[in-house]
Every structure is written in structure tokens, then in C-alpha cells.
Amino acid sequence: xxxxxxxxxxxxxxxxxxxxxxxxxxxxxxxxxxxxxxxxxxxxxxxxxxxxxxxxxxxxxxxxxxxxxxxxxxxxxxxxxxxxxxxxxxxxxxxxxxxxxxxxxxxxxxxxxxxxxxxxxxxxxxxxxxxxxxxxxxxxxxxxxxxxxxxxxxxxxxxxxxxxxxxxxxxxxxxxxxxxxxxxxxxxxxxxxxxxxxxxxxxxxxxxxxxxxxxxxxxxxxxxxxxxxxxxxxxxxxxxxxxxxxxxx
Amino acid sequence: xxxxxxxxxxxxxxxxxxxxxxxxxxxxxxxxxxxxxxxxxxxxxxxxxxxxxxxxxxxxxxxxxxxxxxxxxxxxxxxxxxxxxxxxxxxxxxxxxxxxxxxxxxxxxxxxxxxxxxxxxxxxxxxxxxxxxxxxxxxxxxxxxxxxxxxxxxxxxxxxxxxxxxxxxxxxxxxxxxxxxxxxxxxxxxxxxxxxxxxxxxxxxxxxxxxxxxxxxxxxxxxxxxxxxxxxxxxxxxxxxxxxxxxxx
Numbered sequence: 001x002x003x004x005x006x007x008x009x010x011x012x013x014x015x016x017x018x019x020x021x022x023x024x025x026x027x028x029x030x031x032x033x034x035x036x037x038x039x040x041x042x043x044x045x046x047x048x049x050x051x052x053x054x055x056x057x058x059x060x061x062x063x064x065x066x067x068x069x070x071x072x073x074x075x076x077x078x079x080x081x082x083x084x085x086x087x088x089x090x091x092x093x094x095x096x097x098x099x100x101x102x103x104x105x106x107x108x109x110x111x112x113x114x115x116x117x118x119x120x121x122x123x124x125x126x127x128x129x130x131x132x133x134x135x136x137x138x139x140x141x142x143x144x145x146x147x148x149x150x151x152x153x154x155x156x157x158x159x160x161x162x163x164x165x166x167x168x169x170x171x172x173x174x175x176x177x178x179x180x181x182x183x184x185x186x187x188x189x190x191x192x193x194x195x196x197x198x199x200x201x202x203x204x205x206x207x208x209x210x211x212x213x214x215x216x217x218x219x220x221x222x223x224x225x226x227x228x229x230x231x232x233x234x235x236x237x238x239x240x241x242x243x244x245x246x247x248x249x
Numbered sequence: 250x251x252x253x254x255x256x257x258x259x260x261x262x263x264x265x266x267x268x269x270x271x272x273x274x275x276x277x278x279x280x281x282x283x284x285x286x287x288x289x290x291x292x293x294x295x296x297x298x299x300x301x302x303x304x305x306x307x308x309x310x311x312x313x314x315x316x317x318x319x320x321x322x323x324x325x326x327x328x329x330x331x332x333x334x335x336x337x338x339x340x341x342x343x344x345x346x347x348x349x350x351x352x353x354x355x356x357x358x359x360x361x362x363x364x365x366x367x368x369x370x371x372x373x374x375x376x377x378x379x380x381x382x383x384x385x386x387x388x389x390x391x392x393x394x395x396x397x398x399x400x401x402x403x404x405x406x407x408x409x410x411x412x413x414x415x416x417x418x419x420x421x422x423x424x425x426x427x428x429x430x431x432x433x434x435x436x437x438x439x440x441x442x443x444x445x446x447x448x449x450x451x452x453x454x455x456x457x458x459x460x461x462x463x464x465x466x467x468x469x470x471x472x473x474x475x476x477x478x479x480x481x482x483x484x485x486x487x488x489x490x491x492x493x494x495x496x497x498x
Contacts, residue, residue: 011283011293012276012420016411023409027261034260044260044318069293069413158428159435160272162265164318171261179407183453186408204432 001130002078003036014069017187017244022178022194025066026059026171029091029104032077042125044164051113053165055201057086058107058140061194065101065245072096079131081138082121085109087131088138107140113165116201141195143236146224149211153180157206168202177225177237180210189221189241196237200229208234219243250379251327252285263318266436266493271427271443274315275308275420278340278353281326291374293413300362302414304450306335307356307389310443314350314494321345328380330387331370334358336380337387356389362414365450390444392485395473398460402429406455417451426474426486429459438470438490445486449478457483468492 005028013024020028037043047053067073074094081088091104110119126133155176163169173196178186202208208229215222225237254277262273269277286292296302316322323343330337340353359368375382404425412418422445427435451457457478464471474486 010276010280011413012279012418014413015409016413016415018413021409027259030261031259038319070287158424159430159432160264160270160424160427164260164263164265164267166265169261175407175409178409181408183408 002076003032005032005035005075006072007031007075008072009067009069011069018068019066019190019244020068022174022191023171025061025093025102026174028073028075028093029077030171032075032091033089036077036079036129037125040125040128041122042129048113048164052119053111053113054087054108055111055165056106056108056170056198058197059170059195060105060141061191062103063101063191063193064099066190067093067095067101073101074098079126079129081132081134082126083134083137084120085118086137087121087126088134105138105140107138111165140197141238143195143197143238145226145233145236146213148213149224149226150213151180152209152211155179155208155210157202157204157208159204162204166204168204168206170196170198173198173202173227173235173237176208176210176227177212177239180212180225181223185241188244190244192240192242194237194239196235198235200232200234202227202229202234251325252281254281254284254324255321256280256324257321258316258318260318267317268315268439268493269317271423271440272420274310274342274351275423277322277324277342278326279420281324281340282338285326285328285378286374289374289377290371291378297362297413301368302360302362303336303357304360304414305355305357305419305447307446308419308444309354309390310440311352312350312440312442313348315439316342316344316350322350323347328375328378330381330383331375332383332386333369334367335386336370336375337383354387354389356387360414389446390487392444392446392487394475394482394485395462397462398473398475399462400429401458401460404428404457404459406451406453406457408453411453415453417453417455419445419447422447422451422476422484422486425457425459425476426461426488429461429474430472434490437493439493441489441491443486443488445484447484449481449483451476451478451483 087108093102157168161168161172211226221241227235336357342351406417410417410421460475470490476484
């Protein structure tokens, strides 16, 4: 069952290009899932009471076009299934005519806020959401670290990067990943698809290295990213880009 | 004339303490002023067409209590007057009962996006907003640099820190300022009042130093902040803090 939330994009949601910032896109999606989860045991306040948190392990986004400042959109989400340890949730952003602008698939785990360890899935939450038990788990893109990253920048986790799980919120990784690309490139391209896999938590004050390499084939540009902390892999990301189209509509 | 905008706080608007993040508070206020300005010559799209931008030079915030994730609020704004070069705008955030949670005063200038130079105030915009010409300008707190800052941290302006004026958005300064304080302090205190003065633009990739010192008198704690770039003053900020009250209501 899809849960819908209407929203009009603010200028603060958009960068200098005027397009929705990717971290804010994730924030909007999280707002829709919390809207759906709030009355259930999976909602933020019930989770906190029980000392639990949701942690995303992987996202896959497909973009038609990123909405712009002032645009009215509908953000939707659906709990699409679960198995013993993993929960799956889809998201989308539609324009006013109901056309998909972004579609996302995501994989989540429950974790114990104190021990920071994985918990098994909660049948009761799945039942409340009408999410089916999946005999076969959805397949996500296999991301692997590259041998030949070309550039890197160092980032530090700031106080406001932290969320109620007391670690860097997953949306902020895209602040770093996008900043690790040249400004002119980001201002002239938009993502076609983006896959990101979260391996380890990043904590307050951590310094991470965001490595990047670019693969160009004909007019297609792909960028591959790794975030590491003291050599340990924290996250991997791959983005296929297209030239930004200013007069799409 | 006050312009009102209703909003329900998302978890993404709040930090690990659950309280509205100060940069997001500014984003919400900017959303209300753009809501009021959009149909006028002072709205973002009309401004952009004419190669102009609004730049804030000073804010003063007074806090009763910061709202929390899930809370419904009304954000309001009012253009309170202008003179030859300066425009004044007040903001507020009210709870559902109409109680003021935050009040803000602000001072703005118009600037030319290309030359990055100050422009005189625009009578037509003021007229559209019903803002009076002020013979006497509102008095803002005089902020002066200190001689004895105790700590400092270095920050770099990221791609997504930029706004449609192609410089670091004023809200982001508070990301840096709050991060320059110890995490335990921020998690156990909330601002009573905050004054910030913006002197120079910070551009993409700029490295800035955020200096801080703390003055404690009885139970009152005040922090003073300076943001500099290669020794040049970019912004000054002073915050009076109170112990965070978890069961205020």
C-alpha cells in the first residue's frame, strides 16, 4: 500500500543549479516513510522507546528528472516485503501530473541502538504495514571497490550530520559524494541512476576519505565512489550521469 | 502584513537531540519569505531574471523553545520596513496554540549577481509588500571580534552549501558554528538568543576557520564565534545558552 505525501520544493531544497539536492531528496523520502510508520511500531518514537533504529544498507535510484525549486510533487513510499533480517521499501517522487520523476528501491535492517548490532526483522511491524514475507529477496546491484580511484577529498562528520540514531545520517553521504566531483560537472549533469551501499556507521567527528573515479564511454559518464575511514570501507556508490536538460518540459 | 506557512517538522529537520536544527530553522524562515515574495518583484524568479539577489547581513533570534520532530508549527514573516539600502524582515515560529517559539529580526540588502555589488532598495518591492520607508533604522546588536578565541575548527564550503546566489547559503554558517562547540554541550543546552552578522561572501571551495570562546557567568553561558578566511573576517556570532529542558511542556 502506497503512502503519499504532498510537498512543494523550497529554494533551500535546491542547490545553485536549482534542482533538488540529492540529500534533500532522501530527506523527503524519509519524511514519507516516517509518515507511514508513525502510527506503527516501526515509527520513530516507538522505535526509540524500544531502543531500536532503522538503518538503510542500500539504495537504488532511477531518475527521469529532478524536480526544481517551487515545483509541487507527491512523494510516495511502500513497504514491499521483508525476510528474516532485511526489509524492503520503495519510494518515488511524482510531478503534479503523476509522472515519475524519481523511483527508489531500498534495503533496511533493524538495529539495537545500544549494542549497535543487527536485530531480526519484526513480523508485527511488517503486518501493520501489510508487507509480505519474501521467499526470494530482491536483487540489488553488486557494488565493488575499484583499484584505480583518481581523486579524493577528506570530510569530517559534523554535529548536524548526526540523526536520532547518533550516527551520520545516510543522506549526508551524498553531500560528500557530490562535492567530490568538479562543480562544473555537477552543474551540467544530472544523475540517470545512482546506487549506494552502506557498510559501516560513520560517527561524530570521524574523518573520512571520499575517493572518486570517472568512466566515460561515448557520451555516457559514470562515476564510482568509495568512502573510507582509516582505510576501512564505509560506503560505495556508482552514478550514471546524463547532460542536464534545462528545457525538459 | 504577516504571511503564514504551516509545517510539520520532519526527523531530518532535527538533530540527534530531536530539536529543530538551527540551519533548518533558517531554511523554514526563508521558505516563508519566498512564499510571501514569490508573486512580487522580490521573489526568487523575478530577482533572478533581473540578475539580482537578496543577501542577509544580520539576524537576531530569540528562542522560547525549539520545536521537535513531529511537531506542527506555523512559520510567519513580515517585511517591516526599509531605507535607502537596507530592508528589514521579521520572522517567527509559533506552536499550534499560537505561542511564539522563536522570533527573528533580520536586515537585508539587494545585490547584483554579476558585479556582486550592493544595489539601492527597490521602492516597488517595498510597495508590493506594504513595507514602510523607515526614517530611523532598527538597531541591531553590535558584534565585535574578540581578542581571545580559545578553539578553532576548519571548514570547507561544499557544493551543496551553495544557493542560487552561487555562494554559501547563510543557514550553513550555523552548521559550522554549532559544530565548533563540544557535542555534549550542544546536546545539553539550547540557545536563548543568537545574533549573527555576515560581512563577506564565502565561495565554493573556500576554507574558513571557525573560532570560538566561551564566557560563563553564574549559570549563564555565552559563546562568541568568528568565521575568517585567510585572516579576513567573514562573519561574527554570539549565542546565549540555557540548559536544555526536556520536559518543558
